[in-house]
Amino acid sequence: MTCIWLSISILYLPLLVMLVYSFTPSNTMKWNGFSFELFKNIFTHEEISRAVFNTLVIALSSAMLATFIGVFSAVGIFYLRKPLKKTTNATSQITVLNADIMTATAFMLLFMTISQIGIPLPDGYATLIIAHTVVAIPFVILAVNPKLKRLNPNLYEAGLDLGAGHMRTMITVIFPQLITGMVTGFAIAFTLSLEDFIIAQYNKGGIETISTLIFSSIARGLDPTFRALSSVVFITVLAVLLIFNGVSSAKRKSNQEKAQSLGLRRRN
């Protein structure tokens, strides 16, 4: 137990140092009196608030797109015939396994070629959303697949037999069955986009994300506002995940109690 807590504290030590120093307004890491100034700066500092906004817009839209396309693709690929199925799966693995810098530069060359051909592609938002979506789709497929394997194959046909079209069957019958996989996929896609630096660096066009802004400002000494920003992110993530986990484990417990009181034995 001591080992576990020791490693957790080592893991969190840098973040805690950051947290402490986000309450002091000095440029370097020197204590310079307590203040909330840096936290205020997150909202007033034009460049940073812009980057935060861009990052969130790109992460949300690419995660939603990737989840949507990913679910349909997972279902489609699941029912593909062997040779095409294998090829598609192998191709989708390329972006998963490839080094980020390769993916980034390959996208840059592609977008450049596209604009050379004369197809207009708005810089920044469009390129980053496309790139992040493409990178995230395989992860969504991976997240949905286990659920899909356990899905009753007759459900889909039942939907069709009852007169729903393919699209309607997907949305009203299949989506609810795959929802946990979709949520996981969305979370992964969102995280990938937030975390990404190299793809953004090469395809950002005229806009900045948090990562690229941090990277470009490191050379001239990182703006102290980033300390506050990272602390806010840290505390938010910590709180959200712990609450979620608390709720879900409480739910599990109450479900177990319910099941026991009904005299049912829960599998697993």
Next chain:
Amino acid sequence: MTSKNKIYFKRQHFSYPYIIICVVFVVVPLIILLGYSLMDSHGHFSFDNFVDLLNSGTTYRVFGQTLLLAFLTSFICIILAYPLAMLLANTKFNRSRTVVLLFIIPMWINFLLRTFSLRELLSILGLGEGYFSVLIGMVYDLFPFMLMPLYTILSGMDKSYLEAGQDLGANSVQNFFKVTLPLSFPGIVSGIMMTFMPALSLFAINDMLGDAQLYLFGNMINDLYGLNMWNQASALAMIMLLFVGLIVLIVSRSKRASAFMGGEN
């Protein structure tokens, strides 16, 4: 309705948009990359970029340094993560998986911010920029990617194998080497894939924590693109792609081999 000419929609057709996406955004970019790598700066076909790279000592030095760093990173991650994963897989310490969650949370914080925090901490501790700091940074950033697959496989392991081992007279050391370690092999493989591969191309950590001594593959590609030497950069990227492909091939072979051995015994 011209039902005669109607193409019936089937479920598998849902995959067609993605197949198109794959072709346009995965296959075509790689072909463009290959095209750039096989052109000189005037746009003529040539192998010069590859020849130049393979004749230059810098390439091999960079390659060696990158491999060594990636190897050390993965190795240290395994050494640290394996015992921890074993502890976490023991439900006694890890009720309702909250503790595991605590290990994943830092992954949600932008890795540049994490690395920056680490730099501040290291400078407080009196560790300046250099190889050791870069190594610490790599391990710090990639550690969860080693821990999670190991934890997943160890917590899913059937404990009765260990009991069987004990019944057959193995002590705990023998049990570990003959039962736990072989059974966790797939977790080790995916952990290595998830730490070694990113470690090959990460250059931001070296920029933030390293001194000028260490020059990595990622730095080299990045600098070449920065200098607008796109053809050379693409050639270097192609070499890296081949290398990554080779590793994937070896790993998938060894996975199959281990599955085969597991099936046979």
